[in-house]
Amino acid sequence: MKICVLVKEVxxxxxxxxxxxxxxxxxxxxxxxxxxxxxHAIEAAMQLREGGALQVDEIVxxxxxxxSAVRALHKAVSLGADxxxxxxxxxxxxxxxxxxxxxxxxxxxxxxxxxxLLGQQSDDGECYTIGAVVADHLRMPSLTQVVKLxxxxxxxxxxxxxEYGYDTVRVKLPAVISVGDAINEPRYPSLKAIMxxxxxxxxxVSAVDVGIDASLVGADGSRVHCGEFKEPPAKAAGQxxxxxxxxxxxxxxxxxxxxxxxx
Amino acid sequence: MSDVLVYVLHYDGAFNKNSLGAISExxxxxxxxxxxxxAVVVGxxxxxGDDLCRSLGRYGARRVFRAEGPEGxxxxxxxxxxxxxxxxxxxxxxxxxxxxxxxxxxGLAARRRAGVTMEVTAVRAQDGELVADRPxxxxxxxxxSRYRGELGIxxxxxxAFEVREVGGDQAEVVDLSVEYSPWSMQAEMxxxxxQRGADIDIExxxxxxxxxxxxxxxxxxxxxxxxAGAFGGNAAVAATRAVVDAGWYPYAAQIGQTGKTVxxxxxxxxxxxxxxxxxxGMQSSENIVAINKDPNAPIFEFSDLGVVGxxxxxLPKLTEAIRTRKAG
Ligand SMILES: Cc1cc2nc3c(=O)[nH]c(=O)nc-3n(C[C@H](O)[C@H](O)[C@H](O)COP(=O)(O)OP(=O)(O)OC[C@H]3O[C@@H](n4cnc5c(N)ncnc54)[C@H](O)[C@@H]3O)c2cc1C
Ligand SMILES: Nc1ncnc2c1ncn2[C@@H]1O[C@H](COP(=O)(O)O)[C@@H](O)[C@H]1O
Numbered sequence: 361m362k363i364c365v366l367v368k369e370v371x372x373x374x375x376x377x378x379x380x381x382x383x384x385x386x387x388x389x390x391x392x393x394x395x396x397x398x399x400h401a402i403e404a405a406m407q408l409r410e411g412g413a414l415q416v417d418e419i420v421x422x423x424x425x426x427x428s429a430v431r432a433l434h435k436a437v438s439l440g441a442d443x444x445x446x447x448x449x450x451x452x453x454x455x456x457x458x459x460x461x462x463x464x465x466x467x468x469x470x471x472x473x474x475x476x477l478l479g480q481q482s483d484d485g486e487c488y489t490i491g492a493v494v495a496d497h498l499r500m501p502s503l504t505q506v507v508k509l510x511x512x513x514x515x516x517x518x519x520x521x522x523e524y525g526y527d528t529v530r531v532k533l534p535a536v537i538s539v540g541d542a543i544n545e546p547r548y549p550s551l552k553a554i555m556x557x558x559x560x561x562x563x564x565v566s567a568v569d570v571g572i573d574a575s576l577v578g579a580d581g582s583r584v585h586c587g588e589f590k591e592p593p594a595k596a597a598g599q600x601x602x603x604x605x606x607x608x609x610x611x612x613x614x615x616x617x618x619x620x621x622x623x
Numbered sequence: 624m625s626d627v628l629v630y631v632l633h634y635d636g637a638f639n640k641n642s643l644g645a646i647s648e649x650x651x652x653x654x655x656x657x658x659x660x661x662a663v664v665v666g667x668x669x670x671x672g673d674d675l676c677r678s679l680g681r682y683g684a685r686r687v688f689r690a691e692g693p694e695g696x697x698x699x700x701x702x703x704x705x706x707x708x709x710x711x712x713x714x715x716x717x718x719x720x721x722x723x724x725x726x727x728x729x730g731l732a733a734r735r736r737a738g739v740t741m742e743v744t745a746v747r748a749q750d751g752e753l754v755a756d757r758p759x760x761x762x763x764x765x766x767x768s769r770y771r772g773e774l775g776i777x778x779x780x781x782x783a784f785e786v787r788e789v790g791g792d793q794a795e796v797v798d799l800s801v802e803y804s805p806w807s808m809q810a811e812m813x814x815x816x817x818q819r820g821a822d823i824d825i826e827x828x829x830x831x832x833x834x835x836x837x838x839x840x841x842x843x844x845x846x847x848x849x850x851a852g853a854f855g856g857n858a859a860v861a862a863t864r865a866v867v868d869a870g871w872y873p874y875a876a877q878i879g880q881t882g883k884t885v886x887x888x889x890x891x892x893x894x895x896x897x898x899x900x901x902x903x904g905m906q907s908s909e910n911i912v913a914i915n916k917d918p919n920a921p922i923f924e925f926s927d928l929g930v931v932g933x934x935x936x937x938l939p940k941l942t943e944a945i946r947t948r949k950a951g
Contacts, residue, residue: 379764458732458739465733486759486899487741489729492697496733501698501809504726507868517813521864521881523721524634524816525874527695531810542868576736583738583775588767592758598911600923603932610940613912614948616928620910622830622889623854623945 361533362418363405364471365441366464366478366490367398369425369432373483379589385454392428394435397479399546404509404539405477406440406547413511418442420471424452424464434557438549443561445471451567454579457485461493463577466570468498475516476536480505488538495536503529504538625714625751626658628707630700630727631679631687632719633666634816638675641719643682644784648746649717650683651787655748658714659685662794663707665692665700673796680794682786690799695815697726698807705734706801708774715753716774717746720781722881728778737774742899744783753777761921762899781880781903820873823859830858830889833878833905834866837894837915837934841871846938847893853945854889861885863901879904893934897922914938 372391379385402421409416421436421444423429433444447467455463468476476498481488488504495502508519515532520540531537549557567574575581603609617623627649632639649660662684664671668691676687688707692699704716704727716731718724725741732739744765745756755768755777768775825831832854834847844860851858862872864879878885880900890908895901897913897920905911906925913926914934923929930937 379760379766456738457729457741458737461729461733487729488725489739489741492726492729493733495806496698496701496730499804499806501806502726502730503810505722520722521868521874522695522723522815523632523639523881526817526819527815528813528817529696529810530813535809540868542865583732583736583770583772584740585738585769585771586740586757586766590756590765590767592762592765595925598923598925598927598929600918600926600929600931602918603930603937606932606936606940609930609932609937610944613928613930613937613941614944616912617889617945618948620889622910623948 361414361416361474362420362471363408363416363475363477364420364422364468364473365398365401365405365436366476367402367421367423367432367436368395368482369393369423369429370395370483392431394432395479395482397481397483397541398436399439400539400541400543401477401479402436402439402441403544403546407544408511411511420445420473422464422467422471423447424460424467430562433562437560438553438557439546446562446564447570448564449567451574451578454582455577456582456584457487457489458493459577459582461490462497463567463572464490465494465497466572467565468494470570474534476500478536478538480538480540491536491538498536500534500536501531502536503531505540506537507540507542509537509539509543624658625653625656626711627653627660627715627717628704628713629660629662629717630704630724631662631664632721632723633664633670636670636675638679639719639721640786641721641779641781641784643786645717645719645779646679646682646684647787647789648779648784650789652746652748652753656751656753661686661688661713663688663700663704665690665703666694667691670694674792676796677792677794680790680792681788683789684794686795686797688797688799690801692801692803693812695723695812696810697723697730698810699803700727701730701734702803702807703799703801704731706799708735714774716776718778719784720779720880724778728776732776735774737772737776738768738770739776739778740768741778742780743777744780746777761924782884818874821875823873823875825859825861825876825878825885826883828857828859828887830854831861831885831887831891832858833861833863833890833892833895834872835863835892835895836865838866838871844872846934850938850942850945853942853949855949863895892922892926893938895922896920897925
């Protein structure tokens with residue numbers, strides 16, 4: 361079987377994110393990296409392959425993004441993917457969640473995966489929902505925030521936390537699963553894998569190549585329009601100090617609590 | 624006419640509070656754009672009796688579309704809402720948040736080629752349309768969403784919509800028989816709502832010592848328990864989802880989007896980053912203290928007293944100091 365893993369390039373967590381006032385979009389310049397949540401999806405694919413209960417023939421990393429996004433694909437390959445697919449096209453810029461999910465589904469259609477894995481959230485977009493959009497376009501079942509995944513005959517047995525506690529769900533393949541960051545501890549790539557990543561097959565495709573309807577993507581094709589930004593209500597800033605001498609720190613905390621009659 | 628459709632989640636014979644809030648919000652906003660608010664419920668017939676469904680009228684629902692179907696899964700609900708909207712032409716769908724709301728709203732957006740905005744904290748009527756406020760970039764900015772096309776989908780942040788009683792138990796119940804799509808039927812609920820671990824009460828506590836991944840492992844929670852013990856009286860230990868998923872602490876102690884909402888007199892976070900999904904469950908605490916070694920941790924943005932430092936050094940001494948103070 362074939363597993364496709366969705367990966368995204370995001371601004372490094374240490375870089376301050378901001379909105380570019382001239383375009384109203386997120387400023388995506390600066391240091392960039394593979395979305396850390398996606399490393400858990402790659403690791404989940406690797407564990408399915410190594411677990412042996414399923415015959416995994418191929419793991420394919422898939423991304424939609426500008427040219428620079430190849431770096432996320434290289435990282436994904438260094439973590440274990442066999443090859444990658446890069447959907448890149450100027451017409452996709454400014455796509456909202458629904459349009460991004462549609463475009464990714466079109467790219468995935470050409471791979472006909474048995475399983476699509478993705479991360480619980482992107483570090484920049486934080487929509488938590490791409491998986492559910494992709495799944496419905498692919499006419500596949502979808503579950504998000506999965507923290508345990510086991511092979512159960514011709515199906516997967518999954519666990520995740522929903523509103524009333526933990527749910528266990530059995531799902532027949534093909535399916536789209538987003539994994540939570542508690543599902544596994546991603547491995548580090550070996551130096552050899554990092555060096556070899558650029559030599560693994562990487563295919564770049566355009567919107568037309570995968571049959572995307574141009575009226576459904578990009579800023580114009582998106583059904584949500586955002587361009588107006590506001591400041592949140594101001595909140596009085598709290599007091600923050602560094603612990604240099606722990607006895608003094610503790611005394612300060614205690615005084616603060618006593619002042620407020622909390623002890 | 625701009626009608627609003629709301630999905631109402633239920634469990635164990637009761638409706639979800641955030642879903643009821645979504646009806647209240649949907650009814651109020653629909654009225655401002657010349658429409659009404661209807662609800663959708665999906666489940667085993669016995670769990671959704673006529674009286675229970677009619678009671679949604681109290682929060683402002685005009686009609687309740689009821690379909691027999693599996694509970695706790697998103698895609699069957701997408702099938703039902705798709706059908707209702709295709710027949711009745713609702714202009715907006717509103718969800719109260721929570722995991723299922725996110726999944727259903729996103730699936731419905733795909734199905735009906737609609738726009739969707741999540742984590743919405745406020746909805747307003749403007750020029751005959753609804754617009755939605757969504758905080759972004761760690762709540763430092765608010766982005767305003769407007770919708771194009773036939774359907775706009777709004778997924779609220781939990782606790783964003785207040786539950787308000789405005790009417791009586793007179794919502795009209797409309798039964799639907801829906802043919803589910805094959806992919807909706809590929810998933811089957813095996814067990815739902817497992818609690819995992821001790822049953823602890825954190826909602827009633829005056830002081831909560833909340834622990835996160837920074838505690839290092841399950842044993843690290845003993846430090847939190849000792850500190851809570853030093854406060855004495857009505858103090859308890861709470862946790863983040865990360866540590867509950869890792870099995871360090873029981874689910875009943877979890878604060879946040881898929882856990883409890885608390886507002887103690889004192890909330891003290893040890894080794895918690897302050898993710899939005901955690902924050903939504905504790906932000907109305909009266910006093911917020913945070914100990915974290917990372918000066919850039921988001922929790923410092925909304926704490927009243929923040930200490931940048933190693934909790935392994937601070938917690939034991941703080942426990943000792945509070946014990947001494949209490950004894951003296
Ligand atoms: C749909 C959805 C629902 C969710 N629901 C919930 C929910 O209900 N509740 C919830 O809590 N989360 C929820 N989450 C998860 C949430 O996004 C965060 O992942 C989680 O809250 C992080 O937990 P944490 O703060 O313990 O861990 P981390 O984010 O890993 O933070 C650990 C912190 O500890 C600090 N630290 C480490 N060592 C030390 C030390 N020695 N001394 C001091 N500080 C130290 C680090 O600097 C770091 O800031 C949900 C996520 C999603 C996507
Ligand atoms: N442009 C993209 N290309 C590939 N995968 C993506 C893209 N955007 C989001 N994803 C995947 O969807 C997951 C959830 O992202 P989000 O819904 O934006 O929070 C991420 O962890 C990625 O696996």
